[in-house]
Amino acid sequence: MRDAAVALEASFLSEMLKHSGLDGLSGSFGGSTGETQFASLLRDEQAHQMAKAGGIGLAEKLFHALREQQDG
DSSP: OHHHHHHHHHHHHHHHHHHHTOSOTTTTTOSOTTHHHHHHHHHHHHHHHHHHTTTTSHHHHHHHHHHHHHHO
16 A cells, blocks of 8 residues: 555656656757657656655555555
């Protein structure tokens, strides 16, 4: 359950990074046609690492809510 909660938080963080303008698309990959795809992979990995490190606490809240629901 914890892994699923972390994955959900990572997905949320990735979307937030994408819409924040901090996606690294300012020519950092040289501007080739694959830049968008590789930038999204980098953003997803960064978001996953952020979530694993504690992120914004969303995964922990989700995990506890799911555990309470399962126990109750």
